[in-house]
Amino acid sequence: MPYCVNCGVELNQSAKRCPLCGVRVVLPPSLRSNAARVPRPQQHDIAEGTFNKSLWIQVVSVLMAIPALICIVINAAFGEGLTWSLYVVAGLGTVWIWCISPFLHRRNIVQLWITTDAIALVGLLYVIDALSPSPGWFTPLALPIALTHSVFTLLIVTLARSRILRELHIVAATLLALCVLCVVVESVVDLYLTQALRLQWSLLVVVLCAPLAIVAVLLQRRTAFVEDMKIWLRM
Amino acid sequence: MRQRLRVSSQAHTVRKWYRLDNAANLYPAVRSRTRPGLFRVSATLKESVKPELLQHALSTTLKRIPSFSVRMRSGLFWHYFHHSDDILHIQEDVLNPCMSLSPRSDGGFQIRVRYYDRRIALEVFHSVSDGSGAMVFLKTLLAQYLELRGIHVPSTHGVLDCAESPRASETVDDFSAFAGRSTPRGRRESRAYHVSGTKLPHRQITIITGTLPEDAVRRASHRNGVSITEYLIGAYVYVLNDIQRSEQRRHPLPVKIQVPVNLRRFHPTETLRNFSSYVGPGIDPTHGDYTFEEVLSSVHHFMRYEVTDKHMRSRVAANTRTAQNLLVRVMPLFVKNRVIGLGYRFAGPAIYTSVLTNLGSVQIPPEMMPHVEAFDFHLGPSQVTNVDCGVLGYNGKLRINFTRVIHEPLVERAFFTFLVRQGIPVKVESDKE
Numbered sequence: 256m257p258y259c260v261n262c263g264v265e266l267n268q269s270a271k272r273c274p275l276c277g278v279r280v281v282l283p284p285s286l287r288s289n290a291a292r293v294p295r296p297q298q299h300d301i302a303e304g305t306f307n308k309s310l311w312i313q314v315v316s317v318l319m320a321i322p323a324l325i326c327i328v329i330n331a332a333f334g335e336g337l338t339w340s341l342y343v344v345a346g347l348g349t350v351w352i353w354c355i356s357p358f359l360h361r362r363n364i365v366q367l368w369i370t371t372d373a374i375a376l377v378g379l380l381y382v383i384d385a386l387s388p389s390p391g392w393f394t395p396l397a398l399p400i401a402l403t404h405s406v407f408t409l410l411i412v413t414l415a416r417s418r419i420l421r422e423l424h425i426v427a428a429t430l431l432a433l434c435v436l437c438v439v440v441e442s443v444v445d446l447y448l449t450q451a452l453r454l455q456w457s458l459l460v461v462v463l464c465a466p467l468a469i470v471a472v473l474l475q476r477r478t479a480f481v482e483d484m485k486i487w488l489r490m
Numbered sequence: 491m492r493q494r495l496r497v498s499s500q501a502h503t504v505r506k507w508y509r510l511d512n513a514a515n516l517y518p519a520v521r522s523r524t525r526p527g528l529f530r531v532s533a534t535l536k537e538s539v540k541p542e543l544l545q546h547a548l549s550t551t552l553k554r555i556p557s558f559s560v561r562m563r564s565g566l567f568w569h570y571f572h573h574s575d576d577i578l579h580i581q582e583d584v585l586n587p588c589m590s591l592s593p594r595s596d597g598g599f600q601i602r603v604r605y606y607d608r609r610i611a612l613e614v615f616h617s618v619s620d621g622s623g624a625m626v627f628l629k630t631l632l633a634q635y636l637e638l639r640g641i642h643v644p645s646t647h648g649v650l651d652c653a654e655s656p657r658a659s660e661t662v663d664d665f666s667a668f669a670g671r672s673t674p675r676g677r678r679e680s681r682a683y684h685v686s687g688t689k690l691p692h693r694q695i696t697i698i699t700g701t702l703p704e705d706a707v708r709r710a711s712h713r714n715g716v717s718i719t720e721y722l723i724g725a726y727v728y729v730l731n732d733i734q735r736s737e738q739r740r741h742p743l744p745v746k747i748q749v750p751v752n753l754r755r756f757h758p759t760e761t762l763r764n765f766s767s768y769v770g771p772g773i774d775p776t777h778g779d780y781t782f783e784e785v786l787s788s789v790h791h792f793m794r795y796e797v798t799d800k801h802m803r804s805r806v807a808a809n810t811r812t813a814q815n816l817l818v819r820v821m822p823l824f825v826k827n828r829v830i831g832l833g834y835r836f837a838g839p840a841i842y843t844s845v846l847t848n849l850g851s852v853q854i855p856p857e858m859m860p861h862v863e864a865f866d867f868h869l870g871p872s873q874v875t876n877v878d879c880g881v882l883g884y885n886g887k888l889r890i891n892f893t894r895v896i897h898e899p900l901v902e903r904a905f906f907t908f909l910v911r912q913g914i915p916v917k918v919e920s921d922k923e
Binding site: 256259262263264265266267270273274275276294295296297298299300301418476477478479482483 | 693
């Protein structure tokens, strides 16, 4: 009989790894040949009414394609070539990507959704900039704001999922990220419009959010409060 | 409106509807996709199961134990069970047992019978019955199955005679009779520590089973002057506290285990419906570091003090008095469900670190023993406690089944390696091998 060298427990003759620690089972060839595999069920109990991903993608695709086609046809028939309909198509395309991005990857990785959604958003802004009569705002204005927003979202989600940030720390991090985002937005807009940096309203957001973030960090230290809050929020 | 219709004589009683028993009222109010409220008892035979014989045996068993052949209905004030004469179809077993019952796929029944290779499993929604009642059903089903295979099994050791009519005493709600005029106890308890980890995807669980020689566990527990259940609870509390300590929490929370108690030992009854309560032994790590002996002593004295006839009556009285309260009785069901749901959030799994339930030693007729290799008892998944544990003994072996909804086998590893260090040999197997 095989034993786990790490845990000291006896394992099934057919076990390839210890189910407790994952250490590989190494058996002499004479014993390995006798290792009969324990039959296990192969199917999962799938609930009726569970979310059908492919149906969702098909429905969303049709719902987005119909208005896009209608706009293209109307614009082509009654306008002078494709003009305003391209904005609609780009917008619908972005919404389509946002709707289906959670189901594009086999493994349920939130970071991949956020990255896909951020690329779609940047792409939409680029298209609008390229199509608009007065282009040139994409690089100095839209790109830094969209990137800052996406990077902070990605960072907070990654830290929360790896449990580095927990409960109220997530709230605090979100508030601080909001402060930084507001400062970036105001700076970028100021620089684009006046070529001068004069922070005003973003500082008000910082003054409001930073103390709240500190309160959240302090409350996180009160374990009983956090546990009560988790129960209220069904976490 | 809802009259009890009885067919022919008193001996041949088939009730058309059942009021949910006192404990059962909780589960429909709090059940959801993530909290299915099911548990499972299963038997592994020595030969492959023949599905057509099992289906036949199930139909016979359901006629003998009609309280399992029910659909749940919602009335104006309470949920109730409605008897069903439809055929409950057996299903092939799955990798993720104890998932929520679906009215469409399971015909509205509140139980499932599954088979795979040599295993026959019964999954029960907790409103229908408790572990002891479910085990009687499983043993009767096994006896019927073996009869169809040409093996005579006498109706002893909890196997019911399917030639007999169902008895009215098997479907009574004995909670009120047990509680009597006992004074209800307060139920305010503090939050408990919960093991954390990376959640498995929705509707996925992992089951790890440890098989231990009962003699070795008995020797170890007697060496410490405690019972087998107390020893296992003590070991469980000790390792859970160790896990909490390793997390280096600034304010450690109490480690408490919910331990169901079979009330049949205090109040002999034939009922096959719920008749159990629970206690919550544990330790508070804010009092300092506990040695294993101190944990065992704490659990032992708690159990000896709490699991007594008087204290259990008082605990049950708290529930029965609530259900008898006029305000509660006239409250419409949808309001009642919300109120129960809110109470459950604060006084349910939130106040326990985990559940450890010991069904005890399973006794079956000697004629059945050569055909049954093992019994198992699994608790359904809980998204609050994350890991729960079901224990039973059969034929000199203890089977400890951990059901978890997180990736990391932290608790199982700590528990089984601790037992190995105590000199108890453990054989471990996983459902994912």
